[in-house]
Amino acid sequence: MTWFRRRPEPALPTFLVVGAMKCGTSSLHRYLDTHPQIGMSTVKETDWFLPDGPDDDPEHDLDWYRSLFDGHHPVRGETSPNYAKRHLFAGVPARAHELVPNARLVYVVRDPIARARSHFLHAVASGRRSLDDVERLLGPGDGGTHVLDTSRYHFQLQAWLTAWSMDDVLVVAAEDLWADRRATLARVFRFLGVDDGHDSSEFDEVVHVTADKFDEDAAPRLSLSDDLVGRMADYLAADADALRALTGRSFSSWSV
Numbered sequence: 001m002t003w004f005r006r007r008p009e010p011a012l013p014t015f016l017v018v019g020a021m022k023c024g025t026s027s028l029h030r031y032l033d034t035h036p037q038i039g040m041s042t043v044k045e046t047d048w049f050l051p052d053g054p055d056d057d058p059e060h061d062l063d064w065y066r067s068l069f070d071g072h073h074p075v076r077g078e079t080s081p082n083y084a085k086r087h088l089f090a091g092v093p094a095r096a097h098e099l100v101p102n103a104r105l106v107y108v109v110r111d112p113i114a115r116a117r118s119h120f121l122h123a124v125a126s127g128r129r130s131l132d133d134v135e136r137l138l139g140p141g142d143g144g145t146h147v148l149d150t151s152r153y154h155f156q157l158q159a160w161l162t163a164w165s166m167d168d169v170l171v172v173a174a175e176d177l178w179a180d181r182r183a184t185l186a187r188v189f190r191f192l193g194v195d196d197g198h199d200s201s202e203f204d205e206v207v208h209v210t211a212d213k214f215d216e217d218a219a220p221r222l223s224l225s226d227d228l229v230g231r232m233a234d235y236l237a238a239d240a241d242a243l244r245a246l247t248g249r250s251f252s253s254w255s256v
Helices: 025-033 062-067 092-099 112-125 131-138 146-150 153-160 174-179 181-192 226-247
Strands: 015-019 038-040 075-079 104-109 169-173
Touching (some): 025 104, 092 153, 104 153, 104 181, 112 146, 112 226, 131 146, 131 226, 153 169, 153 226, 169 174, 174 181
Parallel strands (some): 015 075, 015 104, 038 075, 104 169
């Protein structure tokens, strides 16, 4: 008998993993893609809804975007942490709502200070920053910084809630994904309307699939002073409390 590979059928996503950077989105993308009812985009970070689109490349048009998804899967998603950086990229939720208004949203969050520290180490390991930049990039200063604002999850989510309701948003703590992975994934599967009993050996792995991923362990060790951590916490605390109020989650392990 001759077997033929089924040709993909271009389609649009039914859900978006919108962030946040350094919260395990690469791993989540891979875990979701193991589910037989879910088809994840063949490019992990499409950045389709950014103001200039992916790489500002004219060939990356709507046909290109649709080609990343296989319509034979009833549930389809993509993962782009830049979607939760409203301080850098304006209008992302509006563009997304115009094209996929019924999409569901998954937002992965993490202890805000731990995420910011990891974000900074990523930049150091990539060679874009040095440890001498720590105060400038992590110190709140006048009005905060790009790194810290990426950890302001309530601030980021509010931009999406101008077009979506919380009924269509699932906030996932990275700490839960690490400590109780299968139960956390079952919750994500239920939210997406697929079989929550799915399991995979890949759930035992932590993966990094982004092309621009660097090994944080390769960067010099970073020790944050108590003064800097305190100022970071002061800047992030109100936002973390607002997220708790919005979601009804305690995020009890967080440092703020």
